[in-house]
Amino acid sequence: MNKTTDRTYKCIIVEDEPLSQEILESYIKDCPQLELRAICNDALEANQFLLKEQVDLLFLDINMPKMNGIEWLKSLGQAPKVIFTTAYPEYAVEGFDLNALDYLLKPFSFERFLRSVNKFLSLQDKPELKQDQQEETILVKSNKKTYLLKPSELNFIESEGDYLKLYRNEDCIVIHETLKSFITKLPDNTFLRVHRSYIINIRKIEYLEGNQVCIANRLLPIASSYRDELMKVL
Template sequence: MTNTNPEYINCLIVEDEPLSQEILESYIDNCPELKLCSTCKDAIQANAILHNESIDLIFLDINMPILNGIEWLKSLDQGFEVIFTTAYSEHAVEGFNLNALDYLLKPFSFDRFLKAVNKFMVLKKNQEINQSVTSKTIWVKSNKKSYPIKLSELAYIESDGDYLKLYMDEKPIIIHETLKHFISKLPNTVFMKIHRSFVINITKVEYLEGNQVSLASKMIPLAASYREEFYKAIEKNEQV
């Protein structure tokens, strides 16, 4: 059974070449934070493992019998991260288009393997920080009433003079407070100012188009003075 100790990263190897299997197994064995749950030679075996085990990270070969790694990954609802392993560099672009965490070109060294694993560690840490932050609740006053605001539901804040509109999953709440003062209550790892009148929850961003950010079905302007900081925050917050 999978080791459920949260300190471990539960790994799965999907690789049909015995030598490549042995190398990956050896590399994983030399990383105390990694736990190898199973090694599979094809997608059919891997499906069975995913059905019964909780996997965090898959080392996935692309050229395999029955179903190649890219086609197999397309068929799945991902609840894990993937690092592709292959001898053919031409697969890299398609692999990254599937949001693969990294791409290891065979033969790869232990140092290169560690760099890929470190990407997962950074991603995991950022996700844990975001989950901890957005699970919090703050209280605000509006029309002589107090309302609990879950930060996980707060998409963005719009400033209008001394008033703010707090946009969540439902209709906005209007409060009498300046944007500068309200920002001081928010965790800056998740909420950031992208315009003089707007602060957004970067975990709620749907897509970028030109100098605008889409979230909660609204296009919000991204001011030039905040652009560099915004892109750095997005890069840090993404799957890497």
């Protein structure tokens, strides 16, 4: 049994649609590890609640009156863990950039909801570490130099024959390796192949335009065979 079941975690719903509130409330009731503390109709109401009581998890809608969920989350100093619930997929990249646990696109099933909750519960078993401690480095060799590369520093990777160009904000490192081999060293929840010549860091996406994605002011092609997978991730 997962040891997270030994305790319950406080959560609140921040949602302005009555039907969505009812669905989330019924789903939460079917999860014995969660204790629903409040249903808030907007971000301002939720803000008042958090001033009085700490919670472990927010089920947060994005498109709400007065202040949207993303704006409110940015305003919080110490925010609880967040699972976004919304009907608007275009907010996904910005949502994950705020370290959201998950992004539930309405309407979502109980099975999909439960996957998000289990993701939250699994994290409760792990001690909190600083980002530098959590992230494993990759050893790469280029031009007689050895680099300790953090995956989060990478914007995208471009293939040219048997060589790869690893683009960071400040430079580009060229190594002798294939995309197929290098992608196995990267976190699969952050990096995605979008073309036979490109792997991208989905957290660095600025916008999508047709069959192209913009990262670090560079438009990269999205091959039709990879587009569905990219949209599924987003």
